[in-house]
Amino acid sequence: MGQHPQHPVDGVQGAPAGARHVPVLLPRVAELLAPALAGRPAVLVDATLGLGGHAAALLAEHPQLTLVGLDRDQQALAVAGRRLVAFADRTHLVHAVYDRIADVLADLDIVRVDGVLFDLGVSSLQLDADERGFAYSRDAELDMRMDPTTGPTAADVLNTYPVADLARILREYGEERFAGRIAAAVVRRRASAPWARSGELVDLLYAVVPAASRRTGGHPAKRTFQALRIEVNGELEALRTALPAALDALGAGGRIVVLSYHSLEDRIVKRELAERARSRTPVDLPVELPGHGAALRLLTRGGEPATPEEIADNPRAASVRLRAAERIGDAA
Structure with a gap:
């Protein structure tokens, strides 16, 4: 968005x-x-x-x-x-x-x-406040709430949603071609350590999204961050x-x-x-x-x-x- x-x-x-x-x-x-x-x-x-x-x-x-x-x-x-x-x-x-x-x-x-x-x-x-976690260009807590006083954070979504729900969100709200692949990688990663920081997610996306797609699709985190923000804020x-x-x-x-x-x-x-x-x-x-x-x-x-x-x-x-x-x- x-x-x-x-x-x-x-x-x-x-x-x-x-x-x-x-x-x-x-x-x-x-x-x-x-x-x-x-x-x-x-x-x-x-x-x-x-x-x-x-x-x-x-x-x-x-x-x-x-x-x-x-x-x-x-x-x-x-x-x-x-x-x-x-x-x-x-x-x-x-x-x-x-x-x-x-x-x-x-x-x-x-x-x-x-x-x-x-x-x-x-x-x-919101975008310029690093601590809000909206910008994939800066490492911060995975929050993304427009109202930071209420509701689940982006980290909560990544740490609790089943793989099918994660894939659906990425596909529908981020129009992400590699939604299934990313969702599966997110769930595998959280089994060893819970998601907390945006930089960790960006690193995973660089590893999962094929390099060839970046030439036309832009930054590999753009669509995933958009999808998470839309979900978090309804x-x-x-x-x-x-x-x-x-x-x-x-x-x-x-x-x-x-x-x-x-x-x-x-x-x-x-x-x-x-x-x-x-x-x-x-x-x-x-x-x-x-x-x-x-x-x-x-x-x-x-x-x-x-x-x-x-x-x-x-x-x-x-x-x-x-x-x-x-x-x-x-x-x-």
Whole structure:
């Protein structure tokens, strides 16, 4: 899964040295959301607040905007809170996974929102903190939890899952060709010593994944680390729940923008938006049945990539795909 590619901004306390804070595609995100937010009291849900880069720009651009910011990472919420202190009277920052959007809005007595933003993937805060274990380029504890206060770690997965389950995760979430071979090697290795460090896993992957595949598939650990992170954080299940809830909360003219960083995420987003952009009236009827028309109008043609200039400035932007849609009529 991709990261939140960002540019350096001074003065954000609590972020790791070298953390980057202005998210990828910010001008495009702002352009797509502006018609739903501009010139009136509006509510935006930033479902993946991260370090608050999108939120800060949108709050500054729209002085009547109220932000509901969610993040499962309490460290990220603290950093974002300091960054957004000038807008504190217009923000609600909530420690929650984005699949709790409906509950969060109900707790705030918000029935309809005007915009929703998902910037999926690993935040720079998480990637740049060595102790979190997300980056295969640095040896660390095998943690990978976006919320380090709860749930099993990547080490727990490697040390307890049966070989068949490990292979399935690597195949489905990492799209790893050598899933069976890697899973078997992981289980053999843990019989003599439990998994604890990312460097140990990288060494095993170098030994197991054929060298020839690296010429086209990149680093041999990339797909396995992606698969473990998705499993540890339940990312795809959360997205499948969060997207319908977010779309149901949009009022008439409300807009949603989603940034995905790998094909598994993008496929879920594409399917959900396309389904709601389709009429449910039988094709052989000459008129639209009441309540059966399309609920969304798609605002992008396919998944929009970052520009070559942006990718050159920050290679982490290379995998991003943006999709956006607008609600037609009022929410059901």
